[in-house]
Amino acid sequence: MSRSATAMSVALGVDATGGLTTPAGGLTGRVLPVRGELADLLPWGGLRRGSTVSVRGSTSLLLALLATATAEGCWAAVVGVPHLGVLAAAELGVAVHRLALVPRPGSDPAVVERTVAALLDGIDLVSVGVPVSPHVARRLSARARSRKAVLLPFGEWPGADVELRTGEGRWSGLGSGHGLLAEREVVVHAGGRGAASRPRRGAVLLPAAGGGVGPAAGRPSGRPVSVVAG
Numbered sequence: 001m002s003r004s005a006t007a008m009s010v011a012l013g014v015d016a017t018g019g020l021t022t023p024a025g026g027l028t029g030r031v032l033p034v035r036g037e038l039a040d041l042l043p044w045g046g047l048r049r050g051s052t053v054s055v056r057g058s059t060s061l062l063l064a065l066l067a068t069a070t071a072e073g074c075w076a077a078v079v080g081v082p083h084l085g086v087l088a089a090a091e092l093g094v095a096v097h098r099l100a101l102v103p104r105p106g107s108d109p110a111v112v113e114r115t116v117a118a119l120l121d122g123i124d125l126v127s128v129g130v131p132v133s134p135h136v137a138r139r140l141s142a143r144a145r146s147r148k149a150v151l152l153p154f155g156e157w158p159g160a161d162v163e164l165r166t167g168e169g170r171w172s173g174l175g176s177g178h179g180l181l182a183e184r185e186v187v188v189h190a191g192g193r194g195a196a197s198r199p200r201r202g203a204v205l206l207p208a209a210g211g212g213v214g215p216a217a218g219r220p221s222g223r224p225v226s227v228v229a230g
Helices: 003-012 059-071 086-091 109-120 134-147
Strands: 053-056 076-079 099-102 125-128 150-153 162-166 170-172 183-192 200-205
Touching (some): 059 125, 059 150, 059 162, 109 125, 109 134, 134 150
Parallel strands (some): 053 150, 053 162, 076 125, 125 150
Antiparallel strands (some): 162 183, 170 183
């Protein structure tokens, strides 16, 4: 069994002989791809292996970040986000046959840390929605760096390389008392440290009318925000 499958088995409590499908064909580049509308918000133009990118305020944004990489062969895992479903993931473009969900990893911080660490050992992208202490956060970010995985905390995360958060959204699609909600325009704000220290923001459709993420018409994405002193 491959290292990826073994890590998933340990984290999910599956015995090594339990027949877990072995991942194959993952991307080996230094930066994992994301849709262009989101790439403009990231300092590396995608998700750099070894980085920690926190996501706040939107599970749709989290799933959109996983979509392109999983579609191109990467594996992803989401730990401690019980309201996240496979159908929603599929609608946003995630290859759900390469997605492992651990909705309730338990309340023991040591178990949560071991679960996430085991997944980082063999999975390309790992998201964790369980609050952890600052020292555990630092250890898991260090684990992601050493294993060349991408850690995607859902919520605040001390020392994250990049933080993405969404503002209020605006739905469209309803006519004069009829029709269906078709798409939602949101502004995504990006900040962080190092290469991400200059704030950026961009308007995207999340979801777009056909599912997934799309550009907001007439609204440039990923533009830098000027910070004026005083």
